[in-house]
Amino acid sequence: MEKTERLNAILDLLAAQGQVLVEDIVSQLEVSPATARRDLDALAAQRLLTRTRGGARMDAVAYDLPSRYARDDQAAQKQAIAQAASALVPKGAVIGLCGGTTSTAIAHALGMRRDLMETSSKPTLTVVTNAINIAAQLVVRPNIRVMVTGGVVNPRSYELVGPYTDTILQRVALDLAFVGVNGLDPEVGPTINDEAEAAVNALMSRRASQTYVVADSSKIGARSFATLSGFNFSNLITDSGITAEEKAAFEAAGTKVIVAGA
Known part of the structure; x- marks a missing residue:
């Protein structure tokens, strides 16, 4: 080794x-x-x-992350979602990861991929993130290039928000982006508790060729405060807890649903 x-x-x-x-x-x-x-x-x-x-x-x-990272009742579901998301990422891609527990699980899954650990003259993966905990998690992987947006840290989530974050994101082009949410409704779409985080998530989504909302099934049917303005919600990765009726409602609204572990 x-x-x-x-x-x-x-x-x-x-x-x-x-x-x-x-x-x-x-x-x-x-x-x-x-x-x-x-x-x-x-x-x-x-x-x-x-x-x-x-x-x-x-x-x-x-x-020492906030308590929601340390104690998570949906940890098994998020691990399944993380593996499904990681499988979509080709070697050499440029991806965006917003903050949150599911995105953190995706970062861990990517960091454990053997093909991304192989010695290379070029980065095996480039990750753009506004979450300082995700940056710290991946920076020890020398073949993964990590770009952290600027901004002000939200101490509840370890996410960077504000105009400096926007300035950086407007200068990058992403192959894929994975966006975590607090609520998900087939009519309203994805929603976030914090309006500043919602704005960052929406911008990161728009900078990607393809964006996947990643949300465990406990988030489905819930609505939070802020929507992702200007974001066309078309891909969802969730777990097997989604019901057939919920899946059909998303698909009827034009959203492709990937059920992790199915």
Whole structure:
């Protein structure tokens, strides 16, 4: 296993367990104790973890996300959606990822794809995002180029919003964009709790050749405060919790529905 893969694997162990011991790395990654310690020191130098006696723990800056990221009742559904979304992304593509728990799951799925970890003279993927947690998650993948929009951070969601965000997005062209929402209705379309985040999501959608709304089935039928102005909603990735009637209503409105895991 190459160093980049080892570092990614150690971060995944930390994300799952909160802490890791040198002996865990030795047994799970089949490396020597000296290699395990050097890898932990390298990640500590990047401030991606905090070294402890015999191992490491999560770094608070890198991993202390809002509670909605840490405790998610729809986590299994979002993982299925993330895998379906990742399968749509070809190597070398330029994609947009707005913030939110489902988009974060997509970032994780992309970061674990072996074809995107292969050594290359060019980026295997370019990700444009307004979510600083997604940027931090992907920046440790050296073959993935990450572009972060400017803007003001919304502390509730870790998303950048405002005119600086708009300025950057207006200068990029995306192959694909994945947009998370708080509510989804076949008549009203996708809606967001925060009007500033809705404006960013709409602009990112318009900058992409193809945009997919990603929403677990608990969001269907719900309506939030702000619509995505100027966005033609035509693709949805959801989970198997969507009913036949709901799927038919979206398709009748002209939306292609991809049911993850079906």
